Amino acid sequence: xxxxxxxxxxxxxxxxxxxxxxxxxxxxxxxxxxxxxxxxxxxxxxxxxxxxxxxxxxxxxxxxxxxxxxxxxxxxxxxxxxxxxxxxxxxxxxxxxxxxxxxxxxxxxxxxxxxxxxxxxxxxxxxxxxxxxxxxxxxxxxxxxxxxxxxxxxxxxxxxxxxxxxxxxxxxxxxxxxxxxxxxxxxxxxxxxxxxxxxxxxxxxxx
Numbered sequence: 001x002x003x004x005x006x007x008x009x010x011x012x013x014x015x016x017x018x019x020x021x022x023x024x025x026x027x028x029x030x031x032x033x034x035x036x037x038x039x040x041x042x043x044x045x046x047x048x049x050x051x052x053x054x055x056x057x058x059x060x061x062x063x064x065x066x067x068x069x070x071x072x073x074x075x076x077x078x079x080x081x082x083x084x085x086x087x088x089x090x091x092x093x094x095x096x097x098x099x100x101x102x103x104x105x106x107x108x109x110x111x112x113x114x115x116x117x118x119x120x121x122x123x124x125x126x127x128x129x130x131x132x133x134x135x136x137x138x139x140x141x142x143x144x145x146x147x148x149x150x151x152x153x154x155x156x157x158x159x160x161x162x163x164x165x166x167x168x169x170x171x172x173x174x175x176x177x178x179x180x181x182x183x184x185x186x187x188x189x190x191x192x193x194x195x196x197x198x199x200x201x202x203x204x205x206x207x
Contacts, residue, residue, distance in 0.1 A: 044193060045201050047151065051110070052199040058111040066117050073116035077135065080119070084136040088164040091136065092171035099123050100168040112199065126156045126168055133158035133166045134197050142178055143193040144185045155185045156195075178205060 066073065083094035101123040103109050113121070113128045115135040124132070130141045138161040145154035158166040163174045165181070175181060182189035194203040 048201050055111040059114050062114050062117045066120055069120050073120040076119035077116050081136045088171050095169045097122055098169040129169045130156040130158040141195045142181055144181050144189050145191045146186055146188050147190045
């Protein structure tokens with residue numbers, strides 16, 4: 001019963017705001033909230049607050065659903081961390097059995113899965129990949145977002161402290177500047193958002 005209540009809250013929160021497809025996140029936010037926020041930066045921060053709340057709710061549900069397998073997931077997490085300590089290429093090899101899969105309902109139930117749960121499932125979307133890598137090595141999470149009067153799309157990646165880019169569980173090149181992510185993943189990008197490990201907006205780079 002408790003899980004059902006959490007799931008109901010989770011679904012309501014998601015329906016308020018965000019969804020994703022094709023490896024890229026697609027955001028929406030209620031019209032009244034958009035009209036009440038005069039600046040794009042405020043709108044994005046408000047959206048992330050909704051997404052963060054939904055993701056934390058989902059984390060509680062996952063903990064209950066996968067509790068029996070948690071030890072296995074945490075062991076896998078340790079093995080991946082050991083691979084990451086040997087360098088990004090070794091981590092990429094260790095992640096070869098992981099694959100991209102959108103969140104439920106064609107990506108519209110868009111949240112982050114806890115890293116140890118991703119280790120159990122061996123799949124996830126761009127969010128899950130980014131947060132898994134963030135649990136394995138120092139670096140930053142970036143959301144490459146397109147915003148033109150409304151939220152159109154975005155894609156999350158993890159960038160190691162050395163500039164190695166991980167996208168959808170794969171090593172995908174190296175960058176010197178976060179702005180290069182826009183050219184790499186979305187030529188129409190308008191904002192690149194740096195997100196903390198606890199799902200908060202740290203910095204917004206406008207085009």
